[in-house]
Amino acid sequence: MQFKIDGKSFHKTRACTIKTAHSTIQTPVFMPVGTQATVKALDANDMLSLGAKIILGNTYHLYLRPGSEIIKKFGGLHGFSKFPNSFLTDSGGFQAFSLGDNSKPDENGIMFKSHHDGSKHYFTPESVLDTQYELGSDIMMILDDLVALPNTKERIKKSIERTTDWAEKAITYHKSQQEKGIGINQNIFAIIQGGTDKEFRKLSATQLCALTDFDGFAIGGLSVGEPNAAMYETVEWTTDFMPEDKPRYLMGVGTPEDLIENIERGVDMFDCVMPTRNARNGSLFTTYGKIAIKNAKFKEDAEPIDKACECYTCKNFTKAYLNHLFRAGEITYYRLATLHNIHYYLTLMREAREAILADNWVEFKKEFYKKRGIEI
Amino acid sequence: MQFKIDGKSFHKTRACTIKTAHSTIQTPVFMPVGTQATVKALDANDMLSLGAKIILGNTYHLYLRPGSEIIKKFGGLHGFSKFPNSFLTDSGGFQAFSLGDNSKPDENGIMFKSHHDGSKHYFTPESVLDTQYELGSDIMMILDDLVALPNTKERIKKSIERTTDWAEKAITYHKSQQEKGIGINQNIFAIIQGGTDKEFRKLSATQLCALTDFDGFAIGGLSVGEPNAAMYETVEWTTDFMPEDKPRYLMGVGTPEDLIENIERGVDMFDCVMPTRNARNGSLFTTYGKIAIKNAKFKEDAEPIDKACECYTCKNFTKAYLNHLFRAGEITYYRLATLHNIHYYLTLMREAREAILADNWVEFKKEFYKKRGIEI
Numbered sequence A, B: 001m002q003f004k005i006d007g008k009s010f011h012k013t014r015a016c017t018i019k020t021a022h023s024t025i026q027t028p029v030f031m032p033v034g035t036q037a038t039v040k041a042l043d044a045n046d047m048l049s050l051g052a053k054i055i056l057g058n059t060y061h062l063y064l065r066p067g068s069e070i071i072k073k074f075g076g077l078h079g080f081s082k083f084p085n086s087f088l089t090d091s092g093g094f095q096a097f098s099l100g101d102n103s104k105p106d107e108n109g110i111m112f113k114s115h116h117d118g119s120k121h122y123f124t125p126e127s128v129l130d131t132q133y134e135l136g137s138d139i140m141m142i143l144d145d146l147v148a149l150p151n152t153k154e155r156i157k158k159s160i161e162r163t164t165d166w167a168e169k170a171i172t173y174h175k176s177q178q179e180k181g182i183g184i185n186q187n188i189f190a191i192i193q194g195g196t197d198k199e200f201r202k203l204s205a206t207q208l209c210a211l212t213d214f215d216g217f218a219i220g221g222l223s224v225g226e227p228n229a230a231m232y233e234t235v236e237w238t239t240d241f242m243p244e245d246k247p248r249y250l251m252g253v254g255t256p257e258d259l260i261e262n263i264e265r266g267v268d269m270f271d272c273v274m275p276t277r278n279a280r281n282g283s284l285f286t287t288y289g290k291i292a293i294k295n296a297k298f299k300e301d302a303e304p305i306d307k308a309c310e311c312y313t314c315k316n317f318t319k320a321y322l323n324h325l326f327r328a329g330e331i332t333y334y335r336l337a338t339l340h341n342i343h344y345y346l347t348l349m350r351e352a353r354e355a356i357l358a359d360n361w362v363e364f365k366k367e368f369y370k371k372r373g374i375e376i
Helices: A044-049 A059-064 A067-075 A074-083 A094-097 A125-135 A153-179 A198-209 A226-237 A256-264 A276-280 A312-316 A319-327 A331-357 A362-372 B044-049 B059-062 B068-073 B076-081 B093-098 B125-135 B153-179 B196-210 B230-239 B256-263 B274-281 B311-318 B319-327 B331-357 B361-371
Strands: A001-008 A014-019 A025-026 A028-033 A054-056 A086-089 A101-105 A108-113 A118-122 A139-141 A187-192 A218-220 A248-250 A269-272 A281-288 A289-292 B004-007 B014-021 B024-026 B031-033 B054-057 B084-091 B099-107 B110-113 B118-122 B139-141 B187-192 B214-219 B247-252 B270-273 B282-285 B291-294
Touching: A001 A331, A014 B274, A028 A198, A028 A331, A044 A281, A054 A059, A054 A218, A059 A074, A059 A094, A059 A125, A067 B099, A074 A125, A074 B319, A086 A125, A086 A153, A086 A256, A086 B118, A086 B139, A094 A101, A094 A108, A094 A118, A094 B125, A101 B139, A118 A125, A125 A139, A125 A153, A125 A198, A153 A198, A187 A198, A198 A218, A198 A226, A218 B125, A218 B361, A269 B282, A276 A281, A276 A331, A281 B031, A289 B247, A312 A331, A319 A331, A319 B076, A331 B139, A331 B331, A362 B084, B014 B059, B014 B110, B031 B118, B031 B331, B044 B093, B054 B059, B059 B125, B059 B291, B068 B076, B084 B125, B093 B110, B093 B118, B118 B125, B118 B311, B125 B153, B153 B196, B187 B196, B196 B214, B196 B230, B214 B230, B214 B331, B230 B256, B247 B331, B256 B361, B274 B282, B319 B331, B331 B361
Parallel strands: A028 A054, A028 A269, A054 A086, A086 A139, A139 A187, A187 A218, A218 A248, A248 A269, B031 B054, B031 B270, B054 B084, B084 B139, B139 B187, B187 B214, B214 B247, B247 B270
Antiparallel strands: A001 A014, A014 A025, A101 A108, A108 A118, A281 A289, B004 B014, B014 B024, B099 B110, B110 B118, B282 B291
16 A cells, blocks of 8 residues: 655645555545445446545455355455445454344454354454455454443453454464465554543554554544544544554544544544435435435425535436435435435545645635534 | 337237337337336436336326426426436326225226325326326326226126226317317327227227227236236237227236237237336346346356346346345345346347347247247
């Protein structure tokens, strides 16, 4: 992976370029979620038409179905889904923890039962990399030890230590595999934990970032219900312990406002189900804020979702038609809405990048909020 | 509507051209079903890319939601859905009968309760045309009196007489409306009833086809569970009572085999939910017959659905990927499968037309069955 900083603006904002074996990614970047080897309601060509340079796949889901060994036979996620740009895959640990039944971490990994059929599986720092080698993702995430919150300080501290231990095992294993010719074009990111506790975050960041063989670092364990202010403060604090010369990825975040606030706090990469899930629930993003397409006031509205939007849906269809399709439960709706919401997120990131490169961040952010009726 | 016969081949096969205000339709033609102003899982541009010149909308559904008065404000179905080619709309009578609660026909129309909210509505031969004027369809179907089968000969005879009576009312009303400038670009078809009884079919066809102001004639009430042979025999018999110089439409039919058999029996136009519904259920059409994409044998199948197929899905994706998407319940699957199945139907009709124009029907039909493992 090649990484360079192209420009900076206000506070910690930065615009970077990440080059993987499959694409050149300009940051700040939002990675649409394609859990099961497809972004829900869209296909590979849709993602290309949206200009997506990287999407996310979920290792837990793909490991269980169709199985990473099948995906490997098709040349990994790229060959299987036909999306030629980059993939980032998570470790599967979070889903084993949240979706798997009776998940149990121990010193060496996580035991869990499949939510499909109850079959037993065991994820280790090494096994989740083996799965991700088969998936062929451009960026692999390490297994981390998650704990349910709230929890005792002792248990959280243990989770941080274990996460560091597993990160060491992962990077050692990855280097040894690469020496054997496995995963040579694949990159690996560690995940900083510690909740919203500054000392824990500092501890985790310091320990992990000392492992300089990692290609990038993520901030995990946020956007799990804590107040926005606490999330922003934690990111502000944590990025100071992360290296300048590697990508910074804030996992599972967030709203357009969250993206803007965290770009300012030094984050380069984001992923979230929000644009895709909201689309399916009838919540569409515009420069003026969200709208609920089901609303009766749109029944005869001949305008597109957002007059300023250049997406396929806005160029072709009215709010009245989308309102009808949504109310009628038509599958057609889901693709049109998803295309729009992802286009919104990717465009916002492109505009943020331009603002940083033009050293115009403060004005850009002010305008972003002003259109939403918020003066800052 | 302009209508001309371009060529004939074996038995009653014919290739015709129908010209409406919105498109030129070459027959034999299959009309994909777009019940709620969209073909399920696809949009207007998808239909254009498939080369569809005409699709079907359901008056009952659109009358109830979003309401034909809203669709009228958008310039009818064409403006609302953005599909610029032709629409055929049914009368709504069949759905009022099959979906509406407590539907009751009387001398003047059909009373029924909406399946959405139980609200009461009354369809008359004139009111269903008023709705279809608002929908702006290129071909409107008349209200017919449907009876549950089996039934007494007396009741069936009464239904035929009533259908003729309503057809007379409909054509009189349509002509008077056209004189007022309403529906001047819209065409109207009558529907021949009579089940599989030859005398009833003859009676209905003779009475309706005597109403020479109709732009075309349909055969209704088939493909409702009768044996295939009975359907084919009824069509064979009925088309002899239908004029040569107007389109013949067999409603709600059918399988690829049904289309081939009924083209031979003199039918020009078809519609059916089969390609779209089967797609969603995992049943995909190929030149060699149907396949169930869920089948485990496709899990690692790197071939497209049909190697001979030129559709978007076959040009881009493997059976293994579609198998995975279907099993995973991904919305993405529905569009890809629907694109393929409709492409199959439309291509079959194009090939049938070419065979007729080349006076090569018998050979074409033999090949069609041979690829399916059937010698005829």
